[in-house]
Amino acid sequence: MAQPSTEELITRVLAGEISALSRAITLIESSNPNHFAKANEIINACLPHANKSIRIGITGVPGVGKSTFIEAFGKHLSSQGKKIAVLTIDPSSSISHGSILGDKTRMEELAKDPNAYVRPSASGETLGGVARKTRETIILCEAAGFDTIIIETVGVGQSETAVHSMVDFFLLLQIAGAGDELQGIKRGIMEMADAIVINKSDGDNIPKTTQAKTELSRALHLFPSKKSGWIPLATTCSAKTHDGIAEIEQIISKYIELTKSNGYFDTKRVEQNEFWLLETIHNQLQQDFYTNSEIQDLLEKTKKAVQNNEYSPFAAAQLLLETYFKNKP
Amino acid sequence: MAQPSTEELITRVLAGEISALSRAITLIESSNPNHFAKANEIINACLPHANKSIRIGITGVPGVGKSTFIEAFGKHLSSQGKKIAVLTIDPSSSISHGSILGDKTRMEELAKDPNAYVRPSASGETLGGVARKTRETIILCEAAGFDTIIIETVGVGQSETAVHSMVDFFLLLQIAGAGDELQGIKRGIMEMADAIVINKSDGDNIPKTTQAKTELSRALHLFPSKKSGWIPLATTCSAKTHDGIAEIEQIISKYIELTKSNGYFDTKRVEQNEFWLLETIHNQLQQDFYTNSEIQDLLEKTKKAVQNNEYSPFAAAQLLLETYFKNKP
Known part of the structure; x- marks a missing residue:
């Protein structure tokens, strides 16, 4: 063909x-x-x-029910006539060529929905490569008419920062545990969240999720205020019974309304574009340095000399940089 | 002479x-x-x-009583025969050539103590430059026999991350406020802290500081666990009455004991050396790029093209990098 x-x-x-x-x-x-x-x-x-959709990042450690949640949330949006594209960033697939998200990201129910498009994880050698492909996929999906883009990632590793830098709203999905709501979550993720959603709030589990919501609300309240003017909040839902799913859409709508009216929505997108422009430049500058054959030999020797207190880190850096630049005009 | x-x-x-x-x-x-x-x-x-001292970072927004606290804490250490050097990093002095810490960093009481050495803020064009000078000053102070190095910085701007990367123990100083214990504190600082100390816990203020301690302890408990194996804690003190000052030294001693026994103390120092080695290299690579005259002209144009959706950030980065590298072998 x-x-x-x-x-x-x-x-x-x-x-x-x-x-x-x-x-x-x-x-x-x-x-x-x-x-x-x-x-x-x-x-x-x-x-x-492009650029006309709402971009939502969703993260959470394995086991919190991200796929089931995205299915329930996506179906809800679809029932309102929205067009949803779901993309995933799975750092494990680029590093180990295995996948933490695995088969579970297929979201077969949602994939069958004519208003939805589910695209499994982009793969690549580096997180930077994966991020680039995801960012450009967002542009294509938006141009194809999708008005809600959901980016899913696992709450371990470094992909959350990348996802946070490409979405408008960042949602952290959790479950209520024995006092360790945040175990296994990378430090700093809680501060990135615009909302923390405690999933599996159904049946006997409701008292536990309600308690977790109270504790997390209190903790979020202690964080410094966000540039968006938005006060992050904790809420509960059940992806199984669909309780609380509609409320999450309302929360996100309120966030979009607030940030569009105070100008933060556009400012953030401008900043994100600039972030990716500079980030790409910085990565490539470093790659050119580290793949220089003279540097590769020297770097290991220099690191050892620093650890043995023969050089200060700054003197060692100077030595490496002189070697690198001596052949450049 | x-x-x-x-x-x-x-x-x-x-x-x-x-x-x-x-x-x-x-x-x-x-x-x-x-x-x-x-x-x-x-x-x-x-x-x-060098490398034989304990390095303690202390941060907090203006008004929490950092200088008074360091005086009280330093005098306490001195009374036990310790030798204390106090260095300051004040990002405002490098950027605006003014100083947030200002005259208050003089700590005249402590400066008169024969066991103490107080050195005001290093100045410099960039935070990187200030950090380098501070790191090298630590080495000189240690070689001169100081066994406790205190690095003071203000809890605004980016200097906390730099200080966090050069100390063994990071202490966040606060005061009890009207429910906004963390107002004005940069996001992420709370997660960096090994201890949060609520100062001005004296007289009528004690109930408020005790309440703040309870709230902060609860919030700290929700954070993911630290690589050090240490569980950060909140405590109160009065730099005025010296209540709680001895306890803070005990907390730090316990931290040092734990991290020396589990190997984290040495691992962290090795990592910090490597961090500064790589950080210096990355900064200089970027500086060479940004000071390239062709790039300076092109960068502003390219940023505008990205904001007008004429280029994706990645395509724009590629264009700039080709220009930069075309004259390099």
Whole structure:
């Protein structure tokens, strides 16, 4: 079967054709250099039609019920006529080529919904690579007419910071545990959250989740105020019974309303674009340094000298930088 | 008056002579390139005699009584025969050439104590520069025989992260307020703290500080556990009446005992050295990029193009990097 031309692919993506969208995302994810120019052309054509959705990040450690939650939440949005794209960032798949999210991300119920598009984890050599592909996939999904983009990630590793830097609203999903609500969660995630949702609030579990909600509300109250002007809150839901799911949509709507009226919504997107521009530059500068063959040899020796108190870290850095720059104009 | 030779200066610093120490620190702080080689020579000679102290970081917003607290705490340590050096990092002085800490950092009582050495804020163009000077000053103070190094900074801006990366124990000083214990504190600082001390716990204020201690203890309990194995705690003190000051020393001693026995103390110092080595390299790589004249012109244009959705951040980064590297081998 002949590949459609880039122009044709763009037209179809903009018309909201799912098979074309999937094909375009595959091009973006491709590590084949022959695909790079085509991928860039598609992104540039989609950019003017993007940026109109609400982007929601959802994180939580394995076992809190992220997929079930996203299914319930996505179905709720779909029933209101919204178009939802679900993307996942799974750092384990890029590092170990295994996957923490695994089969559970398939969300088969939601995937069958004509208003929803579920795309499994982008893979890549580095978190930076995965983040880039996810960011560009968001643009394609928006250009294809999706008005709500959900980015799922696991609450371990470093992907939360990346996801936090590409969404409008960041939701931390938890379950009520024996006093250790936050065990296993990376430090700092709680402070990033715009809302903490305690899932599995059904049946005998309700007293425990209600108690967890009270404790977390108290803790959130102690954090410094956010630039958004929004006060993060804790709430409960059951992805199984759908109790509390509608309320979460209302919370997010209130957040969007507040931040659109105080200007933070747009400011944050401008800052996020700048963040990714600079982040990409800094990563590539470091990559050029660390892949320099002279540096690779010298770096290990220098690290040892620092640990043996033969050099201060600053003197050692100076030595490495002189070596690196001596061949550059 | 003739300047002492570098060799003589080193001998005197190692003998614990305060005037020589001050002179050596001034050399390190100097931005005169003629002093760089001399400064490096001194640091290299001091390195084998350094690293034997306990390094304590103290932060808190203006008004919590940091200077009074450090005076009380320093006098207590001195009364036990300890030798204390107090250094300050004041980000405002490097940015605005004004100082938030201002005159209050003088700590005249402690400065008169023969067991104590108080050195006001290092100044510099960048936080990185200030951090470097402070790190190297720690080495000189340790080589001069100080067994406790206190680094003071204000709980605003970015200096806390820098200080956190150069100390063994990080203490956040607060006062009890109207439910807003953390107002004005930068996000993330609470998570960095090994202890939160609520100051001004005297007279009529005691019920309020006791209440704040309970609330903060509860909040700290909700944080994920620390790599050190230490459970951060909240406590009260009065720098005025000295109530609770001895207890703080005991808390720090317990922390040191725990982390020395589980190996974290040494691991952390190794990691901190590596952090500063890499941090210095990354900063200089970026500086070389941003000071490139072609880049300076192009960067502003590119940022605008990204904000107008003409380029994705990644495509824009690629364009800038190609320009930067095209003249490099």
